[in-house]
Amino acid sequence: MIAAMGYEHILLELEPPIATLTLNRPKVLNALSPELIRELTTALAELDADENVRAVVLTGGPKVFAAGADIGDMADRGAVDQLRRDQTGRWAPLAGFSKPLIAAVNGYALGGGCEVALMCDLILAGETARFGQPEINLGIIPGAGGTQRWPRSIGKYVAMEVMLTGAPVTAQRAYELGVVNKVVPAEMTVGLAQRMARQIAEKPPLAARMAKEAVLKAFDSPLTEGLASERKSFYFLFATEDQKEGMHAFLEKRKGVFKGR
Amino acid sequence: MATEVEPHTHIEFHTHDGVGLIRFNRPEKMNAIGALTRRQLGDAIKQAERDDAVRVVVLTGSGRAFSSGADVTEMVQGAGMRTPEDVGNVLRNEYMPMLVRLRTMPKPVIAAMNGPAVGIGASFALACDIRIGTPESYLLEAFVNIGLAPDGGVSWLLPRLVGTGVAYEMFFSGKPLLAADAHRLGVINRIVPLERLEEEVRELANHLASQPRNAMAGAKRAVNHALESTFEQALEFESYLQEAQAASAEFAEGVQKFLARRKG
Numbered sequence: 001m002i003a004a005m006g007y008e009h010i011l012l013e014l015e016p017p018i019a020t021l022t023l024n025r026p027k028v029l030n031a032l033s034p035e036l037i038r039e040l041t042t043a044l045a046e047l048d049a050d051e052n053v054r055a056v057v058l059t060g061g062p063k064v065f066a067a068g069a070d071i072g073d074m075a076d077r078g079a080v081d082q083l084r085r086d087q088t089g090r091w092a093p094l095a096g097f098s099k100p101l102i103a104a105v106n107g108y109a110l111g112g113g114c115e116v117a118l119m120c121d122l123i124l125a126g127e128t129a130r131f132g133q134p135e136i137n138l139g140i141i142p143g144a145g146g147t148q149r150w151p152r153s154i155g156k157y158v159a160m161e162v163m164l165t166g167a168p169v170t171a172q173r174a175y176e177l178g179v180v181n182k183v184v185p186a187e188m189t190v191g192l193a194q195r196m197a198r199q200i201a202e203k204p205p206l207a208a209r210m211a212k213e214a215v216l217k218a219f220d221s222p223l224t225e226g227l228a229s230e231r232k233s234f235y236f237l238f239a240t241e242d243q244k245e246g247m248h249a250f251l252e253k254r255k256g257v258f259k260g261r
Numbered sequence: 262m263a264t265e266v267e268p269h270t271h272i273e274f275h276t277h278d279g280v281g282l283i284r285f286n287r288p289e290k291m292n293a294i295g296a297l298t299r300r301q302l303g304d305a306i307k308q309a310e311r312d313d314a315v316r317v318v319v320l321t322g323s324g325r326a327f328s329s330g331a332d333v334t335e336m337v338q339g340a341g342m343r344t345p346e347d348v349g350n351v352l353r354n355e356y357m358p359m360l361v362r363l364r365t366m367p368k369p370v371i372a373a374m375n376g377p378a379v380g381i382g383a384s385f386a387l388a389c390d391i392r393i394g395t396p397e398s399y400l401l402e403a404f405v406n407i408g409l410a411p412d413g414g415v416s417w418l419l420p421r422l423v424g425t426g427v428a429y430e431m432f433f434s435g436k437p438l439l440a441a442d443a444h445r446l447g448v449i450n451r452i453v454p455l456e457r458l459e460e461e462v463r464e465l466a467n468h469l470a471s472q473p474r475n476a477m478a479g480a481k482r483a484v485n486h487a488l489e490s491t492f493e494q495a496l497e498f499e500s501y502l503q504e505a506q507a508a509s510a511e512f513a514e515g516v517q518k519f520l521a522r523r524k525g
Binding site for chain 1: 479482486490501504
């Protein structure tokens with residue numbers, strides 16, 4: 001394991017073909033300060049470009065995922081200050097991450113923390129996990145996609161409840177709603193997410209990338225457009241070495257070895 | 262009535278040798294639960310959960326009763342429960358966190374039922390993991406006798422312990438489930454004479470306090486997870502818990518001891 005240097009608010013463990021990013025401000029429940037967000041998105045951009053990395057785990061560690069934004073930093077800011085901060089743009093390396101990204105959530109994932117989890121592709125929750133958007137209690141609303149990603153994932157009514165009451169939902173309820181893939185014992189969450197990442201990392205990476213892109217397309221395009229896009233990606237994959245390897249390995253009853261070519 | 266304004270301890274809480282003992286301490290009122298009792302009980306339960314020195318929790322009463330339930334006199338006089346909405350708020354904001362904590366804290370909780378457990382008092386006994394009673398113990402869902410429906414989680418707990426038939430009979434009739442029947446149905450694990458109750462519970466609590474704590478916590482977490490999941494989900498959750506436990510010092514020590522015993 002190589003712990004990459006140069007980060008203060010996050011930990012990056014590179015264990016190719018996977019990497020684990022840990023939000024690391026435990027004293028403030030991993031509050032998402034501008035510095036932490038900058039480090040997180042910088043690290044994600046690096047991992048996206050690193051050919052040796054095929055899947056990534058994002059976690060807050062054993063106790064808490066992230067209890068939200070740094071309120072101290074926001075309390076006295078004006079509308080224009082916030083606009084200049086470019087909420088959408090600064091999260092682009094996370095929302096647009098091209099490789100499978102697994103959130104391992106223990107404890108609170110609140111506000112921005114919850115939105116970060118929702119931007120991942122799979123969510124593994126410890127039994128202690130709590131997901132919520134308490135922004136309304138502060139006179140604001142979610143600002144990193146919460147109002148859009150919740151209803152697209154679970155429908156309107158429970159999403160409204162989450163936004164309007166500010167009350168968090170338990171891991172088990174989140175599982176029943178389909179926001180969480182699995183509820184597991186809290187001490188196993190990160191390890192299982194890494195195991196899952198390793199399994200996914202064995203798959204042909206271009207197919208994983210196209211699959212992810214296609215599923216995300218379902219959230220923001222009409223069906224005909226999504227289907228057309230899926231079709232093009234499907235054709236494209238026949239131009240890859242991994243498709244030849246995958247199909248021949250299947251016919252020869254052996255395990256395929258994929259290069260991402 | 263100078264005694265009324267004296268600071269009064271409605272709940273006693275002591276920890277000794279890994280056992281946290283929480284005792285209802287209003288024997289003159291059959292351990293009725295009022296506003297002050299709720300606050301002190303809530304604090305004691307929270308402390309028992311958080312304190313690592315507490316490996317096992319015992320909940321019991323003083324005097325003749327385990328607890329006679331909500332302090333109805335106080336309710337009628339309007340202290341803290343002036344409106345129907347107050348009644349609901351006390352249930353949601355005060356009783357609910359306490360009962361959830363008892364059922365989910367990762368350590369064994371034993372009810373030493375020194376006498377009757379009525380209404381919300383029965384809820385506290387039933388939210389414990391294990392119950393030890395005396396021939397004089399009984400459980401009574403008295404709500405219907407004053408025109409109320411069941412609360413304190415018994416609509417969930419009792420059907421799981423005794424089945425819906427017996428639970429409904431208790432809810433509808435307002436008649437007690439006596440010690441012998443409760444024991445036969447498995448609600449009370451065993452019955453001992455009152456003069457032996459303390460010793461019996463102490464022995465059990467001391468034994469559990471010497472058991473591997475994470476293994477016991479795992480059992481409680483698995484059961485609580487299983488009660489909300491399918492068979493397959495329960496099997497999977499158990500398998501992950503077991504992986505964590507198999508990596509623990511408790512398991513390494515347990516295996517060593519087991520092998521040493523076989524050789525010896």
